[in-house]
Amino acid sequence: MTHPARHRLWPALALLAGLAALPPSPAAAAVPERVGLTYLAYLDEARLLRVEIDFDLPAGGATGDRYRLSVAASTIGLIGGLLPMHIDAGAHGRASASGVRPERYDVSLAFGKSRQVMALTYRPNGSVVIASDPPTWQSRHAAAVRLGDHTLDPVSATVALFVEAARRGACGGRLPVFDGARRYDLIPSPAGEGQVAPHGAAIYTGPAVRCSVAVELIDGFSPRDVQGGVYPRVTDLWLAPVLDGVSALPVRMLSRSSLGVIRLDLVGARRIPMIH
Numbered sequence: 001m002t003h004p005a006r007h008r009l010w011p012a013l014a015l016l017a018g019l020a021a022l023p024p025s026p027a028a029a030a031v032p033e034r035v036g037l038t039y040l041a042y043l044d045e046a047r048l049l050r051v052e053i054d055f056d057l058p059a060g061g062a063t064g065d066r067y068r069l070s071v072a073a074s075t076i077g078l079i080g081g082l083l084p085m086h087i088d089a090g091a092h093g094r095a096s097a098s099g100v101r102p103e104r105y106d107v108s109l110a111f112g113k114s115r116q117v118m119a120l121t122y123r124p125n126g127s128v129v130i131a132s133d134p135p136t137w138q139s140r141h142a143a144a145v146r147l148g149d150h151t152l153d154p155v156s157a158t159v160a161l162f163v164e165a166a167r168r169g170a171c172g173g174r175l176p177v178f179d180g181a182r183r184y185d186l187i188p189s190p191a192g193e194g195q196v197a198p199h200g201a202a203i204y205t206g207p208a209v210r211c212s213v214a215v216e217l218i219d220g221f222s223p224r225d226v227q228g229g230v231y232p233r234v235t236d237l238w239l240a241p242v243l244d245g246v247s248a249l250p251v252r253m254l255s256r257s258s259l260g261v262i263r264l265d266l267v268g269a270r271r272i273p274m275i276h
Contacts, residue, residue: 035246038268040201044260047077051264054272067100068092069155086110091155093122100160105153107180118180126150130180138181138220147219151178161188161213171211182220188213196238196252202265204251208238229258242269 034056041049055069070090075083087109093102105120118139121129128148132139142148152160157177164173171188191210198205213235217226225231232255239248253264 034272035243036268036270036272037249037266039264040267041073042200042261042263042265043079046079048075048079048262049073049264050076065094065096066092067095067156067159069159071155084112089155091153091159093156093159095159095163100152100156100163102153102156105155105180120148120153120178120180128178132180136181142178142181142183142220145219147183148178148180151176151183153177154179157186161186164188165211171213183218184221185216185218186213187216191236194238196240199252199263199265201267202252203267203269204240204242206240208240208251209248211237211239213237232257232262242266243271 034054037053039049039051039053040047041051051071051073053069053071056067068090069092071087072089073087074080075085087107089105089107091102091105093100093104095101102120102122104122107118109116116136117133119131121131123129126149127146128151130139130143130148152175154177157175160175161171161173164175165171165188170190172190173188175186175188177184177186189212191212194208194210196202196205196208215231215233215235217231221231235253235255237250238252240251241247242249242251249266249269250264251266253262255262
C-alpha cells in the first residue's frame with residue numbers, strides 16, 4: 001500500500017476498532033469490573049489487525065459511574081509487513097442512564113518511523129480543547145470552526161451507544177462524534193436477530209442480536225475519498241453473551257467500503273482482576 005493509503009485506511013480502522021470496544025450496559029455490573037477482549041480483523045479474507053481492548057465496567061450510582069476504556073490495534077500478516085501501523089486510543093469519563101460525559105481522549109498512530117499524537121480535553125461547558133503533535137491542518141481547521149463542541153470522542157461514543165440502548169431497550173438514537181479532525185454522526189438501529197457462523201479463530205457461533213450503525217459524514221473528510229466510497233457508511237454488529245454475568249458483547253462486526261469487506265471477530269474474552 002502507498003503512503004496515502006494509510007490515511008484512507010485509518011478512519012475505517014478507527015471506527016471499527018472503536019465499535020469493537022462496545023462495553024456492556026452500565027447497569028450490568030453491581031460492582032466495578034475489568035474486562036479484556038481480543039479481536040482479529042480481516043480485509044476481505046486477509047488478516048489485517050489484532051485489536052486488544054481493556055475496559056472497566058461502571059458499577060452505577062453517583063460515585064460508581066466512571067468508565068475507562070482503551071484500545072490497542074496493530075496491523076498483522078502480509079498487510080502488516082506492507083503497512084506497519086499501531087494505534088493506541090483511550091478515553092475516560094462518566095456514564096449513566098442520563099448520558100455519557102467524556103473527560104479525556106488520547107490517541108496515537110505510529111506508521112513506520114512517523115508518529116501522530118492527539119488529545120481531546122472536555123470542558124464542563126461542552127467545548128473541546130484539541131492538542132495535536134505534530135500539528136495538522138485538519139486539527140487547526142477543527143479548532144477554528146469548533147467541530148468538537150458538544151460531541152463525543154470515538155471511544156466514548158461506543159459507551160454512549162450502549163447507555164442509549166439500555167435506556168431504550170434497543171439500539172437507537174444519534175451520537176455526535178469528533179475524533180480530533182473529523183466530525184460524523186453514528187446512527188444505530190435494531191436489525192433483528194441472526195446467526196454468527198464459524199469463521200477462523202472466532203470464539204462464538206450461534207444466535208445473536210444484530211445492530212446496524214450508519215455513519216453520516218459531516219466535516220473533515222476528503223471529498224475524493226468520500227466520492228470514492230473509502231469510508232464505511234454502515235457497520236453491522238452481532239451481540240451475544242460470552243462471559244457469565246456480563247451482558248452481550250460484540251462478537252462480530254462487518255463493514256464494507258471501496259477498500260473491501262472489513263470483518264472483526266472476537267477471539268478472546270476474559271475478566272481482569274482489579275487491584276484496589
